[in-house]
Amino acid sequence: MNKPFVMAGVLIMASVMFCGCGDLPKMTNEQSEVVTEYASSLLLKYDSTKHSRLIDTDAFLEKYNKAWDEYNEAKAEYEKQLAKEEKKKKKEQQKEESKEEVIDRSESDNSGTGGATVIDTLTIGQFLGVNYDISYMDYSLVKTYPEDGTDFFFSMDATSGHDLLIVKLNATNMNSESDELDVMSKNLTFKLSINNEGFHAAYKTMLDDDLSEYVGNFNVGESKTLVLIGEVESGKAINSIDLRISDTKGNVVTKQLMK
Numbered sequence: 001m002n003k004p005f006v007m008a009g010v011l012i013m014a015s016v017m018f019c020g021c022g023d024l025p026k027m028t029n030e031q032s033e034v035v036t037e038y039a040s041s042l043l044l045k046y047d048s049t050k051h052s053r054l055i056d057t058d059a060f061l062e063k064y065n066k067a068w069d070e071y072n073e074a075k076a077e078y079e080k081q082l083a084k085e086e087k088k089k090k091k092e093q094q095k096e097e098s099k100e101e102v103i104d105r106s107e108s109d110n111s112g113t114g115g116a117t118v119i120d121t122l123t124i125g126q127f128l129g130v131n132y133d134i135s136y137m138d139y140s141l142v143k144t145y146p147e148d149g150t151d152f153f154f155s156m157d158a159t160s161g162h163d164l165l166i167v168k169l170n171a172t173n174m175n176s177e178s179d180e181l182d183v184m185s186k187n188l189t190f191k192l193s194i195n196n197e198g199f200h201a202a203y204k205t206m207l208d209d210d211l212s213e214y215v216g217n218f219n220v221g222e223s224k225t226l227v228l229i230g231e232v233e234s235g236k237a238i239n240s241i242d243l244r245i246s247d248t249k250g251n252v253v254t255k256q257l258m259k
Contacts, residue, residue: 118252124169127245127253128183131175132218134211136257137168137225139241145229146207154206158231165230167192167202167241167257169211173218183214186247192230193242202228 119127124134141163145156158164173179190212191199204212211226218224228243241258 118254120254122253124243124245124253124255125174127247127251128186128188130181131173131179132181133170133172133174134226135170136241136243136255137170139168139238139258140166141232141238142166145227156203156205156207156229158234161234162231163234163236165192165194165232165238167228167230167243169226169228170223171211171218171226172223173221176220178217178219180217181214183211185215188212189246190228191244191246192228193240193244194230194232194236195239196242199242199244200230202230205229 125132128134143158143163145164145166156164171181173181190202192202193199202212204210206213207227207229208216209224209226211228214226216224232238238258240256242254242256244252244254246252
C-alpha cells in the first residue's frame with residue numbers, strides 16, 4: 001500500500017479521535033512513525049487482497065523427513081554394497097599376492113614339463129588360488145562310477161580290459177565364511193601318473209564331485225570328498241600315484257599323493 005494513502009488514513013483516524021478536543025497535540029517524528037506503523041497494520045489486516053505468506057509447516061516437515069529417511073536408507077545400502085565389494089576385492093588380491101610370492105621364489109625345472117615353471121612348494125589349494133586344504137585320501141578301482149548310482153545325471157564305465165581309477169581328495173573350506181569353490185573357471189589341466197609310468201590327463205566329467213570341473217558352495221570349515229578319474233589295466237597293482245596340475249600361464253605343480 002502506498003504511503004500517501006496510509007498517511008491519509010492516519011489523519012482521518014486522528015481527526016476522529018481528537019474531534020472536539022481542541023487543537024491536535026504536536027507529535028515527535030518517532031511518535032508519528034509509531035502511529036503510521038500501527039495504522040498501516042490495521043489497514044493491512046482488513047485488506048482482502050492481502051494474504052498470509054506463512055506455509056503449512058507440518059506438511060513441509062513431513063515431506064522433508066520422508067525424503068531424508070529415503071536418502072539415509074539409500075546411502076546405507078550403497079555403503080553396504082561398497083564394503084562388500086571392497087572385502088571381495090581385498091580377498092582376491094591377497095590370494096593373488098600369496099600365489100605370486102611363492103612363484104617368485106620357485107626355480108624353473110624343465111624336466112618333462114616342456115619348459116613350464118614347476119612350483120612344487122605350493123599346496124594344491126595355493127596353486128588353485130583358493131583358501132582350501134585339499135589333500136589325498138585314498139583310491140579305488142571300479143568298473144563303474146559312481147557304483148551306487150548316486151549321480152542321477154551322469155556315470156562312467158571303464159573300457160574293456162580296464163578299471164576306473166578313482167583318486168579321492170578331501171577339500172576343506174579354511175575361510176572364515178561360506179565360500180564358493182570354483183575350479184572349472186580356472187581352466188586347469190589335471191594329470192595322474194601311476195607307478196611313475198608317465199602322466200596322463202584325468203578325465204573331465206559332468207560328475208558333481210569331479211575336482212577338475214567342480215563348482216560348489218562350502219560352509220565354514222565344511223569338508224567334501226572330490227575325485228579325479230583315470231583308467232588303468234585291470235589287475236594292475238597300484239604302488240604310487242602322482243598328481244600334476246598346470247594352468248594356462250605355463251605354471252605347474254606336482255604332488256606325490258601315494259608313495
